[in-house]
Amino acid sequence: MAARPAPYLDELNPAQREAVEALDGPVLMLAGAGTGKTKALTARIVHLLRMGKARPNEILAVTFTNKAAREMKLRVGRMLGEVAEGMPWMGTFHSLSVKILRRHAELVGLKSNFTILDTDDQIRLLKQLIVAANIDEKRWPARMLAGMIDGWKNRALTPERVPSSEASGYANRGTELYAQYQERLRTLNACDFGDLLLHCVVIFQGHPDVLAQYQRWFRYILVDEYQDTNVCQYLWLRLLAQAHRNICCVGDDDQSIYGWRGAEVGNILRFEKDFPGAHVVRLEQNYRSTPHILAAASGVIAGNAGRLGKTLWTDVKEGEKVRLIGHWDGEEEARWIGEEIEALMRGGRGLDPVGLDGQAILVRASHQMRAFEDRFLTIGLPYRVIGGPRFYERQEIRDAMAYFRLAVSPEDDLAFERVVNVPKRGLGDKAQADIQRTARMAGVSLLEGARELVATGGIGGKGAGQLRAFVEGIDRWHALTRHEGASHIELAEMILEESGYTEMWQNDKTPEAPGRLENLKELVKALEQFDNLQGFLEHVALIMDNETEEAGEKVSIMTLHAAKGLEFPVVFLPGWEDGLFPSQRSMDESGLKGLEEERRLAYVGITRAEELCTISFASNRRVYGQWQSQLPSRFIDELPTAHVEVLTPPGLYGGGFGAAAPYAVSSSMDERVSKADVYNSPGWKRMQDRVQTRGVSTPREARGVVIDATAVSAFSEGDRVFHRKFGYGIVIGLEGDKLEIDFSKAGIKKVVAGFVVDADD
Numbered sequence: 001m002a003a004r005p006a007p008y009l010d011e012l013n014p015a016q017r018e019a020v021e022a023l024d025g026p027v028l029m030l031a032g033a034g035t036g037k038t039k040a041l042t043a044r045i046v047h048l049l050r051m052g053k054a055r056p057n058e059i060l061a062v063t064f065t066n067k068a069a070r071e072m073k074l075r076v077g078r079m080l081g082e083v084a085e086g087m088p089w090m091g092t093f094h095s096l097s098v099k100i101l102r103r104h105a106e107l108v109g110l111k112s113n114f115t116i117l118d119t120d121d122q123i124r125l126l127k128q129l130i131v132a133a134n135i136d137e138k139r140w141p142a143r144m145l146a147g148m149i150d151g152w153k154n155r156a157l158t159p160e161r162v163p164s165s166e167a168s169g170y171a172n173r174g175t176e177l178y179a180q181y182q183e184r185l186r187t188l189n190a191c192d193f194g195d196l197l198l199h200c201v202v203i204f205q206g207h208p209d210v211l212a213q214y215q216r217w218f219r220y221i222l223v224d225e226y227q228d229t230n231v232c233q234y235l236w237l238r239l240l241a242q243a244h245r246n247i248c249c250v251g252d253d254d255q256s257i258y259g260w261r262g263a264e265v266g267n268i269l270r271f272e273k274d275f276p277g278a279h280v281v282r283l284e285q286n287y288r289s290t291p292h293i294l295a296a297a298s299g300v301i302a303g304n305a306g307r308l309g310k311t312l313w314t315d316v317k318e319g320e321k322v323r324l325i326g327h328w329d330g331e332e333e334a335r336w337i338g339e340e341i342e343a344l345m346r347g348g349r350g351l352d353p354v355g356l357d358g359q360a361i362l363v364r365a366s367h368q369m370r371a372f373e374d375r376f377l378t379i380g381l382p383y384r385v386i387g388g389p390r391f392y393e394r395q396e397i398r399d400a401m402a403y404f405r406l407a408v409s410p411e412d413d414l415a416f417e418r419v420v421n422v423p424k425r426g427l428g429d430k431a432q433a434d435i436q437r438t439a440r441m442a443g444v445s446l447l448e449g450a451r452e453l454v455a456t457g458g459i460g461g462k463g464a465g466q467l468r469a470f471v472e473g474i475d476r477w478h479a480l481t482r483h484e485g486a487s488h489i490e491l492a493e494m495i496l497e498e499s500g501y502t503e504m505w506q507n508d509k510t511p512e513a514p515g516r517l518e519n520l521k522e523l524v525k526a527l528e529q530f531d532n533l534q535g536f537l538e539h540v541a542l543i544m545d546n547e548t549e550e551a552g553e554k555v556s557i558m559t560l561h562a563a564k565g566l567e568f569p570v571v572f573l574p575g576w577e578d579g580l581f582p583s584q585r586s587m588d589e590s591g592l593k594g595l596e597e598e599r600r601l602a603y604v605g606i607t608r609a610e611e612l613c614t615i616s617f618a619s620n621r622r623v624y625g626q627w628q629s630q631l632p633s634r635f636i637d638e639l640p641t642a643h644v645e646v647l648t649p650p651g652l653y654g655g656g657f658g659a660a661a662p663y664a665v666s667s668s669m670d671e672r673v674s675k676a677d678v679y680n681s682p683g684w685k686r687m688q689d690r691v692q693t694r695g696v697s698t699p700r701e702a703r704g705v706v707i708d709a710t711a712v713s714a715f716s717e718g719d720r721v722f723h724r725k726f727g728y729g730i731v732i733g734l735e736g737d738k739l740e741i742d743f744s745k746a747g748i749k750k751v752v753a754g755f756v757v758d759a760d761d
């Protein structure tokens with residue numbers, strides 16, 4: 001038989017081809033970053049279809065983010081070209097689970113139109129249970145309970161299955177509250193995130209006929225980022241795959257970064273046990289990064305014990321060394337990175353011009369993002385925050401969504417609570433408590449409780465009429481969601497109008513109101529991409545990363561966790577400071593587990609870069625409103641010297657770049673860059689000198705030392721100053737020996753001039 005042309009195979013190396021062509025039976029592809037695992041997985045889907053092994057809907061591909069699923073769909077579509085007749089099931093564990101669960105919701109006591117709760121709702125619900133159980137919420141915070149419940153769900157433990165040894169965790173009542181919480185969710189016809197998977201596992205385990213149906217359905221299963229699956233996800237996969245064993249998992253133990261969410265690298269090791277005879281493929285050629293970048297990443301990850309171990313090589317041309325630079329504070333770091341990004345756009349630093357889409361800033365903690373956002377807004381540099389504070393988390397959006405939720409599922413009590421008196425309907429605390437009680441006593445939803453109260457005249461005052469209108473509104477909107485011909489977009493607009501919600505913001509005189517109205521319009525616009533309200537609500541519940549996109553190139557700002565699987569020509573890794581990265585928590589922990597996970601995160605970060613990787617740290621940083629002096633990260637010590645270039649801190653030689661510290665670079669790969677190298681660089685010394693001439697010996701002491709009396713005349717309005725107690729601020733007035741200062745944290749204060757230093761020179 002003549003081979004059909006298959007360009008997607010020609011693009012692969014022999015090891016990748018091996019993994020793609022071993023179509024039947026279990027396959028495990030275990031390989032380092034950038035070796036083309038995702039590429040091979042995508043080619044495998046195409047190959048399955050091309051070889052006639054499966055129809056599109058018989059293939060199930062699990063990715064880690066919705067974004068990754070979308071990308072894979074695009075690529076598969078492109079590779080398939082004309083053959084495409086439908087698409088495989090591609091999505092995250094969560095999005096795939098929702099689809100399955102909607103079809104069998106009744107098996108776990110839900111209706112198919114169940115709502116998906118977000119963390120906010122979850123916490124609110126838990127608080128109610130905690131209060132009802134007479135537990136001191138201050139001592140035993142709801143968040144703690146939420147964390148425990150998530151942990152159990154990640155391990156596929158329903159309340160009955162939680163080992164008794166773990167019951168003592170939360171005031172000895174953890175499992176009891178967990179059971180109550182599950183019960184409450186059922187009456188609300190709702191699920192939290194963990195439930196989506198857990199319910200599927202429970203259904204598969206308890207209903208062999210349903211399981212068999214899906215096993216027949218999903219004849220080929222593929223999983224990307226396998227190292228980050230937790231026990232529940234693992235069971236989900238194993239149940240689906242155990243009959244036909246056609247499962248292909250790809251992953252990298254060195255990139256396992258979700259241990260804190262219950263991911264278990266051990267799943268990789270278990271794979272060969274659960275699927276004996278698995279075809280194991282190793283890939284060693286990295287196609288993404290330059291040798292310097294790869295060597296730096298390898299140098300760092302070498303510090304971890306207990307790795308499966310692997311070799312990586314590349315024949316990409318040598319390129320630039322990994323750059324390392326220290327800054328005075330986080331703001332200076334942001335300013336410098338902003339300038340670098342613009343310089344790289346114009347084609348500087350020995351590289352061809354790199355557009356904004358090709359540049360990314362990867363932070364350890366999301367609070368680091370603010371400095372970049374502020375800076376980029378100031379200089380007008382377009383950026384996007386991936387996984388940051390999301391559009392859908394804004395108050396007006398959440399309110400509007402609550403209205404939509406009520407229209408789709410009128411028994412959604414959390415949504416009811418949220419908007420019953422928004423806008424104000426004259427329903428005070430007492431009226432709301434009456435609704436709650438009526439509903440509880442009759443065992444019905446709040447909507448029904450309210451209906452009852454209205455009918456029996458149990459509610460007085462002007463609230464009565466308005467509550468009646470609210471109840472009738474929900475009935476009408478709900479009827480319309482089920483009406484075939486009705487447009488969901490018009491319905492959404494109607495809901496916002498009739499409920500008085502839009503009007504509420506139109507009458508609002510606060511400066512934010514116009515923006516909120518804009519956002520509501522944006523929300524209705526977003527509906528256009530969906531067939532109905534339910535589909536939209538589902539989408540919003542599922543998007544974990546910010547996926548609303550406007551046109552134009554933008555720098556990406558995201559956490560290291562969100563950067564998994566992605567690649568950029570230029571990557572900035574700011575904030576490499578002990579306590580930030582590695583995180584304080586990982587450093588405080590006994591044992592090395594946390595620290596090793598942080599190190600893997602460093603490895604993930606460096607290996608996102610194709611051509612240029614810049615690591616930076618600051619000596620001072622404001623963390624949750626507190627100024628702190630910082631020490632460079634211990635991971636900096638682990639960077640192999642030969643692959644790193646230490647840059648001079650800016651602002652010392654007139655914005656000087658390029659005057660790299662001429663410290664002795666060792667040619668031995670094993671030698672590490674030490675903090676001493678950084679501190680001994682002339683630039684760093686100059687910075688220290690500068691600090692010393694101001695009467696402060698080190699950055700650490702800068703905050704604790706009273707500076708010699710400085711005359712008021714040394715300052716003028718608009719100066720940026722630093723005060724040892726109040727932090728940074730701007731001078732807004734001069735008076736005698738006092739300065740009036742608007743502190744960014746402490747507000748406006750009058751202080752003696754001698755107690756502040758100019759922050760900018």
Ligand code: ATP
Pocket residue numbers: 011012013016031032033034035036037038039040252255286287288564565566567
């Ligand atoms: P990560 O571990 O970071 O998820 P990965 O192993 O999934 O990485 P891919 O993202 O699939 O790696 O591939 C990395 C880059 O290398 C991509 O740009 C991809 O197109 C390219 N690549 C992969 N395999 C080949 C190949 N055989 N020939 C040329 N380029 C390749």
Ligand code: MG
Pocket residue numbers: 037038039224565
């Ligand atoms: Mg990948």
